[in-house]
Amino acid sequence: MKLLLVTQNYPPSRGGMAESCGRIVRNLKRKGCEIHVLHFSNWQKPYVIKTETGGNYSALGIYDTEEYTLNLATLFLEKKKEFLDVDAIIAFGGYLPMMWTPVISQFFEKPLYTCIRGNDFDEGLFSKKRNSLLYALEHSEAILSVCTEKQEKMAKLFPFKKVFYTPNGIDVVFWNLNDNEKKKVDERRKVLTDKKVILIAGQLKFKKGIRHFIESFDQFHFKSEYELWMIGDLPEEVKLFINNFDLNVKLFPFASKYEMRSFYAMADVVCIPSLYDGMPNVLLEAGASKKLIIASEVGGIPDVIMHRKSGLLYHPLEANALLDVLIHYHHLSEDQKELMKNEIYNTINQDFTEQKEIQNYLNLFPL
Template identity: 25%
Template structure:
């Protein structure tokens, strides 16, 4: 059995990391896996760059992008958008590799033309890492539910037109996906599964809920007394926050966290803040802040989680965040808002704290509660991950799925 993974990056960003962990898990179980990406940072010989479009397609793409960018220019920076109506050579690449199953992951930024799905004569699995597969272009719809019927008058595009770019993209997806005969959708969280089943694009498709996983032999409880190694104060409670672009990506909720920390500092002086995934910046908070930069080594990242007292994930929208899995697997409880797929991982006051969505007071209270009750939670953290999110078990579930559809 040969599986072809297709993703925008091979190992950068949450979707790429989740896909790469599954890729490694499948290889460990003897499955042959090839990988097609737009951007490659590893030296893995199984990972290939997609072919660039030919001269004619480049001209067509340049013209269409000029028209599309007029509407996309209205977007605020916090809204990631993908159109995927451009031409590409992805079908030629797929035919060359000749897999038994084509497994799509995050394919935004025009990696795969939507119409290309109709030209693939192999079984398709599509693991959704956000909502883009069934929306009119946005990756995070927030409170908008236009995708359940018809997009148009898009709030993210600030459009008042019923027939706008979002309606064009959604109609193309509806038309294409309805004609693809052998496609199976996988959603890592229960929340995204429900959203996909309600969507006008995917409601007629087979949809499974299979969570992302991680290597529990790498993400495990390390020496929690190793604070000095990372510059943490010995006698302080360490609050950790981080993700790719943690202070840049507005969806990750840094502003909400900082406000919660300010409120917490009104009643206690034992807090130290640590941040990874972002360069050092001036942040207005009256406690010592340690910037850890980008952490690419997973054992080092797990060691950091093990040394801190709480990890906070104050995102405004999430599917099944890797960071929450990583922290719990490393023995550290998590505070997050009760949104998206986070309740699939955190059980309130068992292995963390679920704050009322976007209530800074409750987020602050949750951080304080976990700091005061960490000993009580520690025995539940890694255990909850080993039971449900071990990548070896997740890989086996996917192998069974592949065998069913071949």
């Protein structure tokens, strides 16, 4: 099977979607697929081509306007015919691929498979991007959804389309620290804080629920016993907002997955306060690290966590819901916490592995 994958999110770009895209491409290649990647990226203009094992990679420049960017991308594709010697086109993440792929799939008579990865759908549906989103889905051979919530919504919008559930996967073994690593992590934790640690990681924007979390955490009666660690890209407006509160907060820059292994190990609990989301990598990483997770009941999070069995969920718009969950967590016994940690670990180890993730794609693209 030969595939052309078009994305705005691919290494060296940072973030969960780039991580997922790189992982899926790598594992499809290991299964025998030949994949050419077209990556809309500000890193290179006008374009750069690299020959890789199992296919080519090209970074396409992003310019001031969408029409200029996509016309040049079309010109590139018409010139580089080797990228079109494929059985299908996959759109994976980002507004530009969503606009471009349904047109080029018709121009070059290749079936289109559109991967919906969370914000592509949530932000596109209720914005000026809606027409591009709906046009892409309408002209797709099949739609691939990272969570059942969006799968159900898209099935209602397009009842005659095939909409498949293709959740993320993870290599659980990678997140298990050996005894020597655990010893070093314990030593570092003692240097950094003597409080319980609540960890939030990722793109720390207001749309990720940071405002609501800080406001709720500020009302938490036991907040002085905790330290909030925020790891990732933090906009200046969010920093200024946090400074208005008397909280124990440590800010860390974006961390690689190798660095995140230690951060998860040092945390007592991981919080994912998103207002809307797909299936965040942090969710699976924290669970694979045997961490108790507090998360909003949105997107693909309920696909993974069962409330009070494998984690703690709350509705992000329900008054005091997060505060109630924080209080509930505080009063849990260590045995109760261990039961939930083990349950989320077992769930991910059984149902959200890289092997199962890639098999979902292979079921759509038989070799």
